[in-house]
Amino acid sequence: xxxxxxxxxxxxxxxxxxxxxxxxxxxxxxxxxxxxxxxxxxxxxxxxxxxxxxxxxxxxxxxxxxxxxxxxxxxxxxxxxxxxxxxxxxxxxxxxxxxxxxxxxxxxxxxxxxxxxxxxxxxxxxxxxxxxxxxxxxxxxxxxxxxxxxxxxxxxxxxxxxxxxxxxxxxxxxxxxxxxxxxxxxxxxxxxxxxxxxxxxxxxxxxxxxxxxxxxxxxxxxxxxxxxxxxxxxxxxxxxxxxxxxxxxxxxxxxxxxxxxxxxxxxxxxxxxxxxxxxxxxxxxxxxxxxxxxxxxxxxxxxxxxxxxxxxxxxxxxxxxxxxxxxxxxxxxxxxxxxxxxxxxxxxxxxxxxxxxxxxxxxxxxxxxxxxxxxxxxxxx
Amino acid sequence: xxxxxxxxxxxxxxxxxxxxxxxxxxxxxxxxxxxxxxxxxxxxxxxxxxxxxxxxxxxxxxxxxxxxxxxxxxxxxxxxxxxxxxxxxxxxxxxxxxxxxxxxxxxxxxxxxxxxxxxxxxxxxxxxxxxxxxxxxxxxxxxxxxxxxxxxxxxxxxxxxxxxxxxxxxxxxxxxxxxxxxxxxxxxxxxxxxxxxxxxxxxxxxxxxxxxxxxxxxxxxxxxxxxxxxxxxxxxxxxxxxxxxxxxxxxxxxxxxxxxxxxxxxxxxxxxxxxxxxxxxxxxxxxxxxxxxxxxxxxxxxxxxxxxxxxxxxxxxxxxxxxxxxxxxxxxxxxxxxxxxxxxxxxxxxxxxxxxxxxxxxxxxxxxxxxxxxxxxxxxxxxxxxxxxxxxxxxx
Numbered sequence: 001x002x003x004x005x006x007x008x009x010x011x012x013x014x015x016x017x018x019x020x021x022x023x024x025x026x027x028x029x030x031x032x033x034x035x036x037x038x039x040x041x042x043x044x045x046x047x048x049x050x051x052x053x054x055x056x057x058x059x060x061x062x063x064x065x066x067x068x069x070x071x072x073x074x075x076x077x078x079x080x081x082x083x084x085x086x087x088x089x090x091x092x093x094x095x096x097x098x099x100x101x102x103x104x105x106x107x108x109x110x111x112x113x114x115x116x117x118x119x120x121x122x123x124x125x126x127x128x129x130x131x132x133x134x135x136x137x138x139x140x141x142x143x144x145x146x147x148x149x150x151x152x153x154x155x156x157x158x159x160x161x162x163x164x165x166x167x168x169x170x171x172x173x174x175x176x177x178x179x180x181x182x183x184x185x186x187x188x189x190x191x192x193x194x195x196x197x198x199x200x201x202x203x204x205x206x207x208x209x210x211x212x213x214x215x216x217x218x219x220x221x222x223x224x225x226x227x228x229x230x231x232x233x234x235x236x237x238x239x240x241x242x243x244x245x246x247x248x249x250x251x252x253x254x255x256x257x258x259x260x261x262x263x264x265x266x267x268x269x270x271x272x273x274x275x276x277x278x279x280x281x282x283x284x285x286x287x288x289x290x291x292x293x294x295x296x297x298x299x300x301x302x303x304x305x306x307x308x309x310x311x312x313x314x315x316x317x318x319x320x321x322x323x324x325x326x327x328x329x330x331x332x333x334x335x336x337x338x339x340x341x342x343x344x345x346x347x348x349x350x351x352x353x354x355x356x357x358x359x360x361x362x363x364x365x366x367x368x369x370x371x372x373x374x375x376x377x378x379x380x381x
Numbered sequence: 382x383x384x385x386x387x388x389x390x391x392x393x394x395x396x397x398x399x400x401x402x403x404x405x406x407x408x409x410x411x412x413x414x415x416x417x418x419x420x421x422x423x424x425x426x427x428x429x430x431x432x433x434x435x436x437x438x439x440x441x442x443x444x445x446x447x448x449x450x451x452x453x454x455x456x457x458x459x460x461x462x463x464x465x466x467x468x469x470x471x472x473x474x475x476x477x478x479x480x481x482x483x484x485x486x487x488x489x490x491x492x493x494x495x496x497x498x499x500x501x502x503x504x505x506x507x508x509x510x511x512x513x514x515x516x517x518x519x520x521x522x523x524x525x526x527x528x529x530x531x532x533x534x535x536x537x538x539x540x541x542x543x544x545x546x547x548x549x550x551x552x553x554x555x556x557x558x559x560x561x562x563x564x565x566x567x568x569x570x571x572x573x574x575x576x577x578x579x580x581x582x583x584x585x586x587x588x589x590x591x592x593x594x595x596x597x598x599x600x601x602x603x604x605x606x607x608x609x610x611x612x613x614x615x616x617x618x619x620x621x622x623x624x625x626x627x628x629x630x631x632x633x634x635x636x637x638x639x640x641x642x643x644x645x646x647x648x649x650x651x652x653x654x655x656x657x658x659x660x661x662x663x664x665x666x667x668x669x670x671x672x673x674x675x676x677x678x679x680x681x682x683x684x685x686x687x688x689x690x691x692x693x694x695x696x697x698x699x700x701x702x703x704x705x706x707x708x709x710x711x712x713x714x715x716x717x718x719x720x721x722x723x724x725x726x727x728x729x730x731x732x733x734x735x736x737x738x739x740x741x742x743x744x745x746x747x748x749x750x751x752x753x754x755x756x757x758x759x760x761x762x763x764x765x766x767x768x769x770x771x772x773x774x775x776x777x
Contacts, residue, residue: 322672
């Protein structure tokens with residue numbers, strides 16, 4: 001049992017923290033958000049240069065063969081700096097699909113573009129009525145010749161507006177909520193029949209609602225078994241949740257730091273408001289919430305290597321519950337302790353709150369995951 | 382980062398489990414599972430079994446009977462002990478006064494007291510809190526005056542846990558009334574059978590008798606019963622309170638209770654189905670399990686940190702352990718209350734003695750719920766823990 005980082009992991013952390021300290025203060029972030037597409041290609045290039053975009057890929061695929069802990073380190077750092085670039089959508093999610101389900105040809109075709117920073121991805125999964133159930137899919141993929149024809153509507157596809165390639169879940173068989181008959185498809189974002197309506201999100205990212213009308217793709221578009229893609233989707237979604245937990249921990253950590261710094265310096269009644277016990281205890285409770293979330297983020301990170309999918313899912317869901325509860329408390333109280341200034345767009349603290357809030361509602365909120373663990377027989381069973 | 386136990390650690394856990402299975406008296410285990418109080422005899426019997434095995438004072442230095450285990454082994458041992466469940470060693474002797482004596486006491490004191498603590502030949506109690514000194518412990522007033530080769534002790538202690546069983550007390554006494562609050566306090570030990578010591582029971586809201594008031598009326602104590610230096614008692618008290626850090630989360634206790642809750646909720650019916658099938662109840666139970674898992678991991682982080690970097694500086698996360706650990710313990714007793722619902726009402730006046738078990742398993746659920754309100758109050762109330770976090774961790 002060991003919670004310390006290895007020497008290599010420590011160096012990775014130093015390097016990513018260093019990069020973001022130099023290149024990603026709050027003003028830089030505002031600048032990046034104004035660039036075309038809403039994020040910085042130059043910064044993305046720097047992430048590529050430092051090898052961060054290639055971390056999880058096998059060395060044979062041109063990557064570094066890093067594991068879940070390395071992703072945790074990076075995501076935590078991205079959370080600290082409120083990074084808006086599409087790391088989750090591209091490296092974690094698309095990378096995950098390719099690593100766990102991609103054929104040799106698919107890997108050779110797509111992974112180099114991720115690693116060198118030239119290509120980004122979007123995960124088109126959410127539907128009008130699917131909410132958080134990954135198996136609830138009405139978008140269809142019908143066989144045509146060797147290939148497929150995709151029809152349907154997907155919503156809030158992160159980085160959907162800018163992505164070069166979309167990874168689309170679509171039903172090849174069965175009814176809306178059948179667990180089998182779901183496939184995963186690689187669709188070029190500029191394919192005929194793909195229409196995108198892009199927009200900024202509450203937390204400063206960009207997403208798109210995307211309609212697929214008679215979109216034809218080849219046989220090589222399917223990742224894994226087109227009739228039984230759910231286990232792959234669940235695995236990648238779990239990895240994305242794990243990454244989100246780490247990102248949330250980074251954002252909470254920074255949020256608490258900013259808040260503590262603020263109440264140490266803000267004076268009222270002639271003294272720093274941090275000298276008031278009601279505020280001190282609130283901050284202490286924020287620390288408790290953060291540490292509990294950090295513990296579960298580590299637990300989930302370890303769980304990503306569990307071979308038993310049920311055990312893995314239950315651990316990840318539990319982490320998402322704890323992180324969801326913690327982020328709500330830390331996020332809300334950060335605003336409260338800042339007082340009026342916390343309500344302004346100008347102050348950084350509100351942006352942490354907004355990102356944290358959106359993380360809770362990504363890939364299953366607290367209640368959703370609590371129900372999952374509960375229906376699965378609990379965590380001690 | 383690796384959360385798995387090593388092969389050796391897993392083997393050790395098996396050894397511990399096996400020992401408990403073969404050696405904890407079944408009646409003792411059952412009473413603990415049902416939240417009943419144990420008799421003095423039952424506790425001492427078990428502790429002597431442990432001591433015979435060499436596990437009575439596991440964390441003491443080897444020369445005084447300790448095991449030399451790693452921090453992870455200690456963690457495993459405590460976790461298994463709590464979740465079996467079996468009675469934990471008497472903290473007042475093993476975790477509190479013992480370490481003070483082997484760290485600050487003289488050779489004679491070590492020889493005289495330590496083996497008797499390990500075998501519970503003496504039952505120790507703690508004379509810290511006073512009616513006017515709770516969280517503000519340093520305001521204590523109990524006085525020890527030096528008269529020749531004796532101390533004359535006058536004053537009153539309170540919340541003295543299981544003083545009714547005690548042979549010995551370790552006591553914080555004011556020995557220099559002129560000195561500033563923390564400076565004039567000494568750490569003195571003496572027999573509870575001394576003339577002038579009176580123990581009065583305090584009945585708690587659960588109906589139980591765990592705590593007492595202890596009065597000292599011109600109690601004569603040999604001067605040599607002073608531990609360490611005169612007027613340095615506050616340092617020893619701080620050392621003592623900082624000693625028991627990771628056990629305070631009582632993760633094993635809560636784990637055992639959650640297992641019991643699941644079992645009971647599968648048996649007890651409500652609305653024509655087992656309580657466990659009520660989604661609202663089940664989600665509350667699951668939420669508690671998740672909190673406990675997070676706490677267990679937080680505790681492991683503290684344990685791993687101590688294992689690696691030594692126990693020198695108290696890990697501030699230990700305040701998290703106390704706060705969350707006590708909240709979770711309280712939640713488990715609330716869940717038990719929910720399971721039995723209206724059948725919580727009957728009160729067994731003799732329940733505390735453990736002698737009248739005419740009532741079934743429901744008898745101790747409400748008392749245990751009432752009793753567990755104490756866990757966020759004792760050992761430094763949760764508000765004091767928040768003070769510690771805000772000062773020591775956040776620098777406020």
